Amino acid sequence: xxxxxxxxxxxxxxxxxxxxxxxxxxxxxxxxxxxxxxxxxxxxxxxxxxxxxxxxxxxxxxxxxxxxxxxxxxxxxxxxxxxxxxxxxxxxxxxxxxxxxxxxxxxxxxxxxxxxxxxxxxxxxxxxxxxxxxxxxxxxxxxxxxxxxxxxxxxxxxxxxxxxxxxxxxxxxxxxxxxxxxxxxxxxxxxxxxxxxxxxxxxxxxxxxxxxxxxxxxxxxxxxxxxxxxxxxxxxxxxxxxxxxxxxxxxxxxxxxxxxxxxxxxxxxxxxxxxxxxxxxxxxxxxxxxxxxxxxxxxxxxxxxxxxxxxxxxxxxxxxxxxxxxxxxxxxxxxxxxxxxxxxxxxxxxxxxxxxxxxxxxxxxxxxxxxxxxxxxxxxxxxxxxxxxxxxxxxxxxxxxxxxxxxxxxxxxxxxxxxxxxxxxxxxxxxxxxxxxxxxxxxxxxxxxxxxxxxxxxxxxxxxxxxxxxxxxxxxxxxxxxxxxxxxxx
Ligand SMILES: [Zn+2]
Numbered sequence: 357x358x359x360x361x362x363x364x365x366x367x368x369x370x371x372x373x374x375x376x377x378x379x380x381x382x383x384x385x386x387x388x389x390x391x392x393x394x395x396x397x398x399x400x401x402x403x404x405x406x407x408x409x410x411x412x413x414x415x416x417x418x419x420x421x422x423x424x425x426x427x428x429x430x431x432x433x434x435x436x437x438x439x440x441x442x443x444x445x446x447x448x449x450x451x452x453x454x455x456x457x458x459x460x461x462x463x464x465x466x467x468x469x470x471x472x473x474x475x476x477x478x479x480x481x482x483x484x485x486x487x488x489x490x491x492x493x494x495x496x497x498x499x500x501x502x503x504x505x506x507x508x509x510x511x512x513x514x515x516x517x518x519x520x521x522x523x524x525x526x527x528x529x530x531x532x533x534x535x536x537x538x539x540x541x542x543x544x545x546x547x548x549x550x551x552x553x554x555x556x557x558x559x560x561x562x563x564x565x566x567x568x569x570x571x572x573x574x575x576x577x578x579x580x581x582x583x584x585x586x587x588x589x590x591x592x593x594x595x596x597x598x599x600x601x602x603x604x605x606x607x608x609x610x611x612x613x614x615x616x617x618x619x620x621x622x623x624x625x626x627x628x629x630x631x632x633x634x635x636x637x638x639x640x641x642x643x644x645x646x647x648x649x650x651x652x653x654x655x656x657x658x659x660x661x662x663x664x665x666x667x668x669x670x671x672x673x674x675x676x677x678x679x680x681x682x683x684x685x686x687x688x689x690x691x692x693x694x695x696x697x698x699x700x701x702x703x704x705x706x707x708x709x710x711x712x713x714x715x716x717x718x719x720x721x722x723x724x725x726x727x728x729x730x731x732x733x734x735x736x737x738x739x740x741x742x743x744x745x746x747x748x749x750x751x752x753x754x755x756x757x758x759x760x761x762x763x764x765x766x767x768x769x770x771x772x773x774x775x776x777x778x779x780x781x782x783x784x785x786x787x788x789x790x791x792x793x794x795x796x797x798x799x800x801x802x803x804x805x806x807x808x809x810x811x812x813x814x815x816x817x818x819x820x821x822x823x824x825x826x827x828x829x830x831x832x833x834x835x836x837x838x839x840x841x842x843x844x845x846x
Pocket of ligand 1: 635
């Protein structure tokens with residue numbers, strides 16, 4: 357894959373560069389593609405570029421194809437002129453309309469050629485968006501059609517236009533994984549994960565995490581990966597950590613039409629706000645009451661602008677988090693906005709082993725910010741590393757306190773990581789910042805680490821000096837280990 361390069365990883369999150377040859381631009385990812393409706397532009401594409409820094413947007417070629425008033429102009433002028441946008445333009449194909457209305461009147465070849473003719477930079481074939489929870493037979497049959505169309509799309513001459521290969525498979529992880537591998541085998545360029553909007557609309561973030569993780573297993577590290585229809589900033593951090601590079605959404609405009617106000621924690625109704633919890637120009641210059649009193653069109657535009665500020669602000673926050681190596685801390689913090697996001701975060705941590713593969717071995721800091729932190733990739737990696745660390749003494753002390761000359765060898769113990777050789781104390785992640793009043797999850801994870809070390813060295817005699825660990829943690833420590841409480845008197 358030559359059109360996408362990863363510059364930096366954090367978990368499976370990637371700072372990358374997508375080269376879009378037809379547009380002559382390179383787009384930094386992760387990023388959002390605002391959905392531009394060719395008929396109704398709440399915020400003009402030129403403004404998206406000049407005020408919000410949009411490098412790429414998405415519009416619907418199926419609407420243009422079927423439009424009496426726009427079809428000829430777009431063929432004549434080209435898409436960039438028609439929309440007044442110099443950056444990269446991706447076009448969707450009508451699959452969404454197919455899902456909504458059950459029928460569309462173009463073939464993959466027709467719509468791809470149309471996308472090429474109007475000057476689209478990234479085109480999309482007509483795939484079959486299989487909704488969540490359908491029976492396996494239907495998901496399999498529809499997947500077969502999608503794959504045939506992708507293979508067909510790969511043979512259509514589309515010049516320098518990149519072509520996307522949507523990944524379907526409903527909520528079946530094995531189908532998603534296989535579909536993703538098949539999509540890669542077509543040699544197409546961009547990989548949208550399709551039909552996830554119903555999951556997001558129903559706040560099924562745990563299912564979403566499982567679907568994305570399954571797709572990523574099939575895709576490997578090719579890219580870019582586009583989470584189709586994902587536009588709520590509350591889930592960008594989580595989706596990025598799972599390895600999504602592109603988001604798109606009409607949410608900024610659709611929500612504004614209904615007087616809904618986006619935040620990184622969720623959605624508020626304008627009528628229920630007394631204060632704006634935001635620093636953007638709209639929220640600095642107006643109060644909710646002032647906005648409420650405006651005419652509907654002005655209010656809609658200002659709300660759309662606020663929604664875009666929050667959206668692009670969160671994209672920058674995610675990018676900086678990847679740069680700084682604290683994306684997981686950001687995911688943790690965003691997970692507090694809604695219980696469904698917490699479910700999503702916990703489901704993401706079920707895939708820690710998968711995310712660990714691309715995670716940098718060393719970062720600046722590990723902040724233990726919640727009991728979920730005990731399940732983070734770094735904890736797993738540290739405990740896997742125990743297999744490669746030698747234990748040379750016969751009598752070994754594992755302690756949260758100071759070393760003792762009575763033992764052949766002294767190791768430190770740090771919840772949630774568990775035992776570590778003293779000489780590693782100043783290396784990541786053992787430099788972690790953990791709270792003094794830590795929680796049971798951290799002690800239990802540390803105890804699991806102790807158990808792994810003990811099981812690796814059955815002939816060694818271990819003593820564990822712990823700082824008042826709860827019984828649920830001590831239960832995990834093998835019976836062969838002598839236990840002492842750090843503050844107990846001998
Ligand atoms: Zn604002």
